Amino acid sequence: MSYIIDRRLNGKNKSTVNRQRFLRRYRAHIKDAVKDAVNRRSITDMDRGEQISIPTRNTNEPSISHGQGGKQNRVYPGNKEFHTGDELEKPQQGGGGQGSGQASDQGEGEEDFTFAITRDEFLNYLFDDLALPNMIKKSLAQTKNFQTRRAGFVSEGTPNNLSVVKSMRNAHARRIGMGAGKRRKLKELQSQLETAEHVGNTAIIPTLKSEIEDLERRLKLIPFLDDIDLRYRNQVKVPMPTSKAVMFCLMDVSGSMTQDVKDLAKRFYLLLYLFLERNYEQIDIVFIRHHTSAKEVDEQEFFYSRETGGTIVSSALKLMDEIIQSRYDGGDWNIYAAQASDGDNWDDDSPLCAELLSKKILPAVQYFSYIEITPNDHQALWDAYKHVGKSFDKQFAMAQIRGPEDIFPVFRELFARDQYEEAI
Numbered sequence: 502m503s504y505i506i507d508r509r510l511n512g513k514n515k516s517t518v519n520r521q522r523f524l525r526r527y528r529a530h531i532k533d534a535v536k537d538a539v540n541r542r543s544i545t546d547m548d549r550g551e552q553i554s555i556p557t558r559n560t561n562e563p564s565i566s567h568g569q570g571g572k573q574n575r576v577y578p579g580n581k582e583f584h585t586g587d588e589l590e591k592p593q594q595g596g597g598g599q600g601s602g603q604a605s606d607q608g609e610g611e612e613d614f615t616f617a618i619t620r621d622e623f624l625n626y627l628f629d630d631l632a633l634p635n636m637i638k639k640s641l642a643q644t645k646n647f648q649t650r651r652a653g654f655v656s657e658g659t660p661n662n663l664s665v666v667k668s669m670r671n672a673h674a675r676r677i678g679m680g681a682g683k684r685r686k687l688k689e690l691q692s693q694l695e696t697a698e699h700v701g702n703t704a705i706i707p708t709l710k711s712e713i714e715d716l717e718r719r720l721k722l723i724p725f726l727d728d729i730d731l732r733y734r735n736q737v738k739v740p741m742p743t744s745k746a747v748m749f750c751l752m753d754v755s756g757s758m759t760q761d762v763k764d765l766a767k768r769f770y771l772l773l774y775l776f777l778e779r780n781y782e783q784i785d786i787v788f789i790r791h792h793t794s795a796k797e798v799d800e801q802e803f804f805y806s807r808e809t810g811g812t813i814v815s816s817a818l819k820l821m822d823e824i825i826q827s828r829y830d831g832g833d834w835n836i837y838a839a840q841a842s843d844g845d846n847w848d849d850d851s852p853l854c855a856e857l858l859s860k861k862i863l864p865a866v867q868y869f870s871y872i873e874i875t876p877n878d879h880q881a882l883w884d885a886y887k888h889v890g891k892s893f894d895k896q897f898a899m900a901q902i903r904g905p906e907d908i909f910p911v912f913r914e915l916f917a918r919d920q921y922e923e924a925i
Contacts, residue, residue: 755792774800817840874901
């Protein structure tokens with residue numbers, strides 16, 4: 502007996518479906534590889550795909566088979582050294598071959614299965630389960646996002662939008678309207694014919710029958726369905742409400758920030774920038790760099806310009822407050838801020854920073870995160886901000902980054918979706 506499997510109805514993108522199934526199956530391995538890639542990549546090399554390696558033993562497909570069962574005694578030909586019940590010594594670890602490679606200490610070796618993921622797939626795994634915290638819809642903004650909705654019926658359209666019920670109702674109403682007078686006249690003629698036949702007036706009977714036949718013929722000529730009866734479902738694009746949001750990125754570029762610390766700060770902000778660009782199309786991003794003075798810059802200057810000088814953190818907070826008052830005031834915007842610094846600041850400026858945060862910045866923002874990048878103990882700015890966090894625990898978060906391996910865990914901790922209300 503032979504079986505024929507008809508695969509003509511299978512989709513043409515079968516390889517794409519198989520790939521998505523494969524990525525779902527090994528999601529945990531891929532996410533671990535993406536986390537490792539974030540820690541070892543440079544700033545300019547963050548936005549690309551990645552090579553993923555999975556041990557071959559983890560790619561085996563599950564199978565069900567019948568076991569041998571019971572006790573078995575086997576005698577193999579050519580055995581001249583051993584007998585039943587002999588005990589064998591455990592082989593020594595490692596191999597004794599003459600090759601130049603390192604032998605496996607597990608008694609066997611295996612290769613990894615390696616494949617590549619695209620830039621979009623890499624970013625999807627990188628920012629999985631992340632969202633802007635505490636984002637609420639404050640106002641409707643101009644947006645390019647639309648949703649198709651029903652909007653009544655129209656007389657012209659495509660066949661797939663044809664409403665059969667509405668068209669048949671129109672046809673029925675048209676037939677009633679066009680034939681009402683003829684049917685009324687037909688009933689009068691039929692009544693006259695019955696009267697003439699009853700009284701025996703044979704002179705007008707042929708004329709009445711002729712008129713009746715003519716009216717019946719004219720009624721049959723009324724079309725059952727006409728083009729003017731057709732009605733099509735109307736589909737219109739309605740703009741969807743979106744939330745207006747802005748993210749302020751504040752970075753210290755003073756002399757106390759060594760190049761290694763600046764690179765860690767840039768890497769954190771690059772993750773933040775890619776995350777925002779990837780998930781929120783309608784969002785403004787404001788870049789502010791500061792040393793003794795603050796300046797609003799563009800993306801290129803923010804990430805790659807080199808500056809040195811003293812440290813006055815309050816200058817960045819003052820500039821942020823001015824920008825909020827001039828461009829994002831009125832309560833219509835969801836305002837976020839992320840500040841990165843090594844914590845070094847003038848002693849008399851740290852209390853001023855805490856005052857600016859408490860009285861001006863935090864009452865106006867949805868969420869403010871402070872990142873202190875230092876391998877040592879906390880600096881004066883951390884102590885000043887710590888008192889602020891006690892009063893604004895839901896709007897303010899602090900974290901320390903000691904090395905490259907802490908960047909991604911801290912980033913995920915600050916923007917974890919399950920801790921906050923999901924952004925609209």
